[in-house]
Amino acid sequence: MAARSGKSSTPRLAAGALALLAASGIAAANPQRIVSINVCADALVLELASRAAIASVTFMATDPYFSPRVEEARGIPVNHGQAEEVIAFQADLVVAGQYSGQNAKGLLRALGYPVFELELPVAIPQVREQIRRLAAALGESARGEALIARLDARLSAAQDPGGSPRPLAVIYQPNGFTLGRGSLADELLTWAGIDNLAAQAGIRFWGRLPLEQLLLAEPDLLIFEQSPGKAPALAQQLLAHPALQRLRARVISREIPNSHWTCPGPWLADAAESLAEARRLWSVEHAVQRRRSADR
Amino acid sequence: MPSSAAAPPTVDGSRPGPVRPLAALLLSLAVLVAVLFIASLLAGRAFLPLLQRLLGHFGGDGETLRLILLEIRLPRALLAVLIGATLGLAGAVLQGLLRNPLAEPSLIGTSATAALGAVLSFYSGLAGVFPYALPLGGMAGAIVGVVLVIVLAGSNGGASALILAGIAINTLAAALTSLVLNLAPNPHAALELVFWLLGSLADCSFEHVRVAAPFILLGWLLLLGGGRALDALSLGEDTARSLGFRLESLRLRIILGIGLSVGASVAVAGSIGFVGLIVPHVLRPWVQQRPSLLLSVSALGGAALTLAADIIARLLVPGPELKLGVVTALIGAPFFLHLLIRLRSSLS
Numbered sequence: 280m281a282a283r284s285g286k287s288s289t290p291r292l293a294a295g296a297l298a299l300l301a302a303s304g305i306a307a308a309n310p311q312r313i314v315s316i317n318v319c320a321d322a323l324v325l326e327l328a329s330r331a332a333i334a335s336v337t338f339m340a341t342d343p344y345f346s347p348r349v350e351e352a353r354g355i356p357v358n359h360g361q362a363e364e365v366i367a368f369q370a371d372l373v374v375a376g377q378y379s380g381q382n383a384k385g386l387l388r389a390l391g392y393p394v395f396e397l398e399l400p401v402a403i404p405q406v407r408e409q410i411r412r413l414a415a416a417l418g419e420s421a422r423g424e425a426l427i428a429r430l431d432a433r434l435s436a437a438q439d440p441g442g443s444p445r446p447l448a449v450i451y452q453p454n455g456f457t458l459g460r461g462s463l464a465d466e467l468l469t470w471a472g473i474d475n476l477a478a479q480a481g482i483r484f485w486g487r488l489p490l491e492q493l494l495l496a497e498p499d500l501l502i503f504e505q506s507p508g509k510a511p512a513l514a515q516q517l518l519a520h521p522a523l524q525r526l527r528a529r530v531i532s533r534e535i536p537n538s539h540w541t542c543p544g545p546w547l548a549d550a551a552e553s554l555a556e557a558r559r560l561w562s563v564e565h566a567v568q569r570r571r572s573a574d575r
Numbered sequence: 576m577p578s579s580a581a582a583p584p585t586v587d588g589s590r591p592g593p594v595r596p597l598a599a600l601l602l603s604l605a606v607l608v609a610v611l612f613i614a615s616l617l618a619g620r621a622f623l624p625l626l627q628r629l630l631g632h633f634g635g636d637g638e639t640l641r642l643i644l645l646e647i648r649l650p651r652a653l654l655a656v657l658i659g660a661t662l663g664l665a666g667a668v669l670q671g672l673l674r675n676p677l678a679e680p681s682l683i684g685t686s687a688t689a690a691l692g693a694v695l696s697f698y699s700g701l702a703g704v705f706p707y708a709l710p711l712g713g714m715a716g717a718i719v720g721v722v723l724v725i726v727l728a729g730s731n732g733g734a735s736a737l738i739l740a741g742i743a744i745n746t747l748a749a750a751l752t753s754l755v756l757n758l759a760p761n762p763h764a765a766l767e768l769v770f771w772l773l774g775s776l777a778d779c780s781f782e783h784v785r786v787a788a789p790f791i792l793l794g795w796l797l798l799l800g801g802g803r804a805l806d807a808l809s810l811g812e813d814t815a816r817s818l819g820f821r822l823e824s825l826r827l828r829i830i831l832g833i834g835l836s837v838g839a840s841v842a843v844a845g846s847i848g849f850v851g852l853i854v855p856h857v858l859r860p861w862v863q864q865r866p867s868l869l870l871s872v873s874a875l876g877g878a879a880l881t882l883a884a885d886i887i888a889r890l891l892v893p894g895p896e897l898k899l900g901v902v903t904a905l906i907g908a909p910f911f912l913h914l915l916i917r918l919r920s921s922l923s
Contacts, residue, residue: 522646
């Protein structure tokens with residue numbers, strides 16, 4: 280709106296009124312009925328938003344196999360990711376994943392619902408960015424910054440200073456899947472001062488690693504997902520293979536839930552700390568072994 | 576090609592029979608199985624490094640080498656022999672019992688019902704509590720499958736009745752199997768349908784051998800003992816009865832034998848098709864069409880074919896290894912078509 284010379288108080292008044300309107304608009308725009316239709320989004324929304332503002336999370340939010348924030352999710356009404364459920368919850372903000380629920384997202388956007396897409400991070404800066412973005416959309420930027428600050432502090436403490444020999448680790452998941460070069464897990468391993476067997480084997484992002492190849496590479500550190508529940512599947516049989524169990528008895532192994540490095544959030548620091556602790560343990564054992572063989 | 580079918584008795588009155596050519600055939604097949612067994616121990620993505628270590632040094636860490644050979648490759652090769660022999664034997668027996676050249680465990684639906692039984696016992700968690708529940712589930716399924724096909728197609732049914740019964744049983748069993756997998760609590764289960772329908776020996780261990788071998792061997796005992804009765808049966812049911820063979824007990828023996836051996840095989844490796852079809856057909860001319868002789872020969876032939884297919888599955892494509900059933904289907908499906916075309920006249 281072009282300011283007119285002459286009556287100078289009117290434009291100032293108008294500008295002031297606009298500013299007031301805008302400010303109240305922002306305050307009113309803080310979503311009060313947030314519906315999350317993605318399990319990664321569930322956990323981050325639970326971290327950032329106040330509980331009263333969350334209308335629904337997915338049914339997987341209370342499953343420790345998928346979600347890093349199980350306790351906080353209890354008691355919140357669940358949805359199965361379907362558009363009609365979102366409508367029934369009268370959402371004023373829908374938080375979805377980047378790659379899932381394409382039909383639901385499209386439908387909801389067409390109906391005029393605000394849909395926020397949370398990205399799957401492949402690098403640590405991306406994790407920070409996702410936290411920042413979601414916090415802004417929820418109107419909780421201050422909380423977002425505090426979260427990022429705490430995350431950065433823990434990550435720095437877990438970072439490897441470098442200069443010492445690095446152990447070789449492999450992430451082994453059901454069906455022999457592993458995370459290779461370009462994935463967030465790979466960056467975290469490098470951060471903690473650990474080499475990634477999958478990256479050395481040329482796997483980008485994720486892929487399958489045959490058990491024989493794993494054994495031949497003689498890794499120093501085995502990283503599994505957390506133990507599954509009682510429900511059986513052939514996919515887990517590979518992880519129970521006697522050859523792998525024999526190796527497990529000889530080398531350091533750790534369990535890191537898959538959600539810790541696929542969903543953006545502060546739990547990334549949990550994974551980093553776990554890796555750093557395993558690396559320190561290996562360094563000690565490695566030094567002892569070297570001294571023993573030097574003595575011989 | 577052995578030609579002693581019409582050999583006259585020798586001077587001392589003994590019949591020469593097809594003994595010497597049979598012994599030669601068995602021996603050459605056994606040698607083939609042994610060679611393929613050793614090749615299977617050496618084959619795999621890790622082939623070159625393994626060979627280098629074998630030829631190179633035995634010092635250093637032989638532990639890894641031993642681990643791979645003994646805990647991964649050896650049980651896999653053993654299972655290929657056990658399961659392959661079972662499939663070859665089962666194919667020969669079924670073709671003799673049903674007097675139908677198209678009978679074999681996967682075409683008539685026995686492998687599919689065995690898979691359903693195994694899936695029910697595995698994904699319900701029963702097999703986690705009691706390991707033998709897995710082969711028992713497979714065996715129960717296999718027995719149901721054989722009984723069903725005999726009831727539906729009858730022993731006198733033509734080839735078309737058998738194929739139709741097989742299609743019906745296969746379709747129903749596959750549908751129920753995918754239903755169970757989708758209802759299973761573990762999220763990975765739904766994706767494992769491919770394993771159960773196509774079969775694979777990847778990442779097997781001695782656990783699998785321990786759990787399946789006793790039942791497989793028991794099944795073999797039952798099936799191999801039915802040879803003479805099958806010879807008589809090939810002359811016709813009435814002739815066989817008049818010769819003193821009881822067909823009801825033969826049928827029962829075969830149902831149990833196939834149920835035990837095929838059921839346990841499918842429970843650990845999924846449903847592997849076409850081995851039981853190809854092997855008896857290829858080897859039948861070498862035993863002058865005698866069902867009893869065909870049994871042991873088909874067992875060895877089945878073991879050889881399965882070992883070869885398993886090696887191919889590991890080496891054919893540069894990516895992850897193929898499912899075993901894919902390789903046997905690539906060989907078997909064209910063979911099956913060829914058989915169908917040849918039998919077209921008797922089908923119409």
